[in-house]
Amino acid sequence: MIRIVPNPNLSSKVIPVILCGGSGTRLWPLSRSGFPKQFLVLSSNEDQHSLFQQALSRAQKAIGSHADEQPALIVTNEEHRFLVLDQLRELKDVKATLLLEPVARNTAPALTLAALCAQAQGDDPILLITPADQTITNQPAFELAMHSALQIAQSGAIAILGVTPTGPETGYGYIKAKLDPQAVVDIGMTVERFVEKPDVATATQYLKEGGYYWNGGMFVLKAGVWLAALQAFRPDILQASTQAWDGKTSDAHDGTVFIRPDKALFEAIPSESIDYAVIEQCPGSRFPIQMVPLDAGWNDLGAWDAVWQVGAPDNAGNVTRGDTVLDQTTNSLVYSSTRLVSAVGVKDLVIVETADAVLVANRANSQEVKAIVSRLEKAGREEKNLHRKVNRPWGWYDSVDEGERFKVKRIQVKPGASLSLQMHHHRAEHWIVVKGIAEITNGDQVLTLHENQSTFIPQGQTHRLANPGTEPLEIIEVQSGSYLGEDDIVRFEDTYGRQ
Known part of the structure; x- marks a missing residue:
């Protein structure tokens, strides 16, 4: 039996690192590149936190008293920084530093940025x-496993959590591990090897043999151990990542620090995962690696069928969210975002409705939703990237209607926030205030408008919309012109550093 250490006495600082990249294409149409799955609320219970918020809270609870020592490190895409910031505000007393990737380079460079940042104060924290896009249903079991992993990492070894398999899953890599009397402080299993995603027959054999666990991508190790192992196995990634880190810039927003590695140098980093770059090469090397079993209701929600599996089913096996009415329907997932969705006489289906797209799929084929996303991308369809309602750092806009030479948007601006000072080459805009107070720069004029008042922005006119009040501002924007794309914006000033 493995001895679980409930309260490890750690001399090193402990920092949560949340890997918040990825696009979650298999969860389209709810997950899109502009609002990927880690920022979605997918729980069907009373927990209304996103997967990202759950991951950060879960890690901080596992660290316990060590959580207050240093801000969490969140590695995310530059385009998602204000999504992260908004969701951080919803959590209480959370301090974080955001490491902003200009492009995706997989998880090895992401972790390297975090390790370099963690060592910047001169110590070597754990x-x-x-990842930011998983779910755990048994927090106490997660915390016990993490406490053992922290103890392993304190000794200088690498700890990996191995998820206890519940079936012959073919979508995960596996860890082969065994009990070892010589394991670090007698709390880990020695990792013998890693194996790639198997076919059904191989996965079934793994479960029959025993000693195989799913690789859920959760690791605990000292920053210096990661950097030393990367130097041994992939010095090219370490060198390129260090150069990008050395060229970094930083700024802050609402007390949260944004750190940006040099864009050109970061783009030159080889794209590789943590597993391929280092972890899978550690067994038998000078970098000891041990596994702690995790049996805590883990799921990576990699497809809609997984969302159904972790949901709260009714008596007919249906998992629903939003405004739904079902009759003679069984074992289905029905997700409504904006309107009533009904189903009659069907089984084993996934039905997901958003304002601009509807998905209907057999649950058994839910992994293949990514093929639809690929086709949308090839066709240049905007539904692949953005929802009809788009979040911005100043608030959001919802494109409620459009046709030839016109578009209608509903826009909400947060109290004290403002859009950029901008102009458009191809369109004019008419703004009508429906709620709150608007401060509008329209050429040389600065206007204050209240409910039911309006103004017209001619094509080519410099303008800005701001909310000087303490309540959200809402306007209706009517655009007209020959081209109404979002890229027809020339920014002169912007509070949020956008170009």
Whole structure:
């Protein structure tokens, strides 16, 4: 039996590292590149936190008293920084530093940025690394496993959490591990090897043999251990990542620090995962690696069928969210975002409705939704990237209607926030205030408008919309012109550093 250490006495600092990249294409149409799955609320219970918020809270609870020592490190895409910031505000007393990737380079460069940042203060903290897009239903079991992993990492070894398999799953890599009397402080299993995603027959054999666990991508190790192992196995990634880190810039927004590695140098980093770059090469090397079993209701929600599996089913096996009415329907997932969705006489289906797209799929084929996303991308369809309602750092807009030479938007601006000072080459705009107070720069004029008042922005006119009040501002914007794309914006000033 493995001895679980409930309260490890750690001398090193512990920093949560949340890997917040990825696009979650298999969860389209709810997950899109502009609002990927880690920022979605997918729980069907009373927990209304996103997967990202759950991951950060879960890690901080596992660290316990060590959580207050240093801000969490969140590695995310530059385009998602204000999504992260908004969701951080909803959590209480959370301090975080955002490491902003200009492009995706997989998880090895992401972790390297975090390790370099963690060592910047001159010490060598333990990093608790977890993806942002997973779910855990048994927090106490997760915390016990993490406490053992922290103890392993304190000794200088690498700890990996191995998820206890519940079936012959073919979508995950596996870890082969065994009990070892010589394991670090007698709390880990020695990792023998890693194996790629198997076919059904091989996965079934793994479960029959025993000693195989799913690789859920959760690691605990010292920052210096990661950097030393990367130097041994992939010095090219370490060198390129260090150069990008050395060229970094930083700024802050609402007390949260944004750190940006040099864009050109970061784009030159080889794209590789943590597993391929380092972890899978550690067994038998000078970098000891041990596994702690995790049996805590883990799921990576990699497809809609997984969302159905972790949901709260009714008596007919249906998992629903939003405004739904079902009759003679069984074992289905029905997700409504904006309107009533009904189903009659069907079974084993996934039905997901958003304002601009509807998905209907057999649950058994839910992994293949990514093929639809690929076709949308090839066709240049905007539904692949953005929802009809688009979040911005100043608030959001909802494109409620459009046709030839016109578009209608509903826009909400947060109290104290403002859009950029901008102009458009191809369109004019008419703004009508429906709620709150608007401060409008329209050429040389600065206007204050209240409910039911309006103004016209001619094509080519410099303008800005701001909310000087303490309540959200809402306007209706009517655009007209020969081209109404979002790229027809020339920014002169912007509070949020956008170009």
